[in-house]
Amino acid sequence: MSGVVVTRSRAPMVRYRSATGEFGESRLDRVSAEVLLSGVPVREFRWFKGRRFYSGWYWSATTGGLVAYESRLELARVLLADFDPAVVAIAAQPFQLSGMDAGRSRSHVPDLLLQDTSGLVTVVDVKPEHRLARPEVQAVFRWTEELVTAHGWAFEVWSGTDAVVLENVRFLAGYRRPGTIERGLLPLVMEASEQGGTIEELELTLRSQAPVSAARPAILHLLWRGDLQADLTVPLAAGSAVWPCGRSVR
Known part of the structure; x- marks a missing residue:
């Protein structure tokens, strides 16, 4: 047409x-x-x-x-x-x-x-x-x-997110690889975390079973996985409170 x-x-x-x-x-x-x-x-x-x-x-x-x-x-x-x-x-x-x-x-x-x-x-x-x-x-x-x-x-x-949260996640990413963690410590960390407390206090609780050099990477790995939680809107430190996923901070 x-x-x-x-x-x-x-x-x-x-x-x-x-x-x-x-x-x-x-x-x-x-x-x-x-x-x-x-x-x-x-x-x-x-x-x-x-x-x-x-x-x-x-x-x-x-x-x-x-x-x-x-x-x-x-x-x-x-x-x-x-x-x-x-x-x-x-x-x-x-x-x-x-x-x-x-x-x-x-x-x-x-x-x-x-x-x-x-x-x-x-x-x-x-x-x-x-x-x-x-x-x-x-x-x-x-x-x-x-x-x-x-x-x-x-x-x-x-376009971006909170700078502190991102820096904390970037830090925890250094502990994301399972092969760098003593996996036998993970259930011990989770059991100890039921009592609540800080990263440093967890390390003290575990001192008879693991040195800090092994306990801290295990704690940070569990934070990366989400099995443990912390307030990531403030810089993560040894004095940061951590608790099992699904529970409120004590």
Whole structure:
């Protein structure tokens, strides 16, 4: 028909890489979160002298493998995800989303994909707060949120958290690897913690069974795992009160 413009809409597509590095493509409404969470980053990481961003790989206690990050801010979000006992899967740069947005072609690679114990999948974009007001950033995030929430996933924009909490989590992450802990001490620490008290007091209670050099890493490992809790809004120290998960501080 003369004078009529036919607009062809294209379903949003997802491009990803499998665990073996092979590229795959699927419609967003047909893609499996499990495939994306088990894959490798969809884009290559490049390191070169003078690079402005801080990239690397982080060993995750949650996944038992390496998670990539492209900035210190991304690393901070990965740390918090790894520390969160509700998070059971973490993937970095999990896919490239492409499709139409108000007549224009758009594509975007989110920073993280998380899954929690309820099965909820969350797409995370990490961006410094001072860049959130940029119109193009807002447009990309709006478009991404519309697509992934329509697919039943959640969407999060993350720009940072309390500095003290983050520093405490960063410190506890040094004790996340099970192989560096005397695992036989863990039930003894949990039993001793039932009486309440501080980290230092727990160490004194355990002094006949383990030196401080072994007891403290075990306590900090249990804090990392969430079996023990402490107030992380203040700097963690030997005098910090700790208590079993599910109990109130005494």
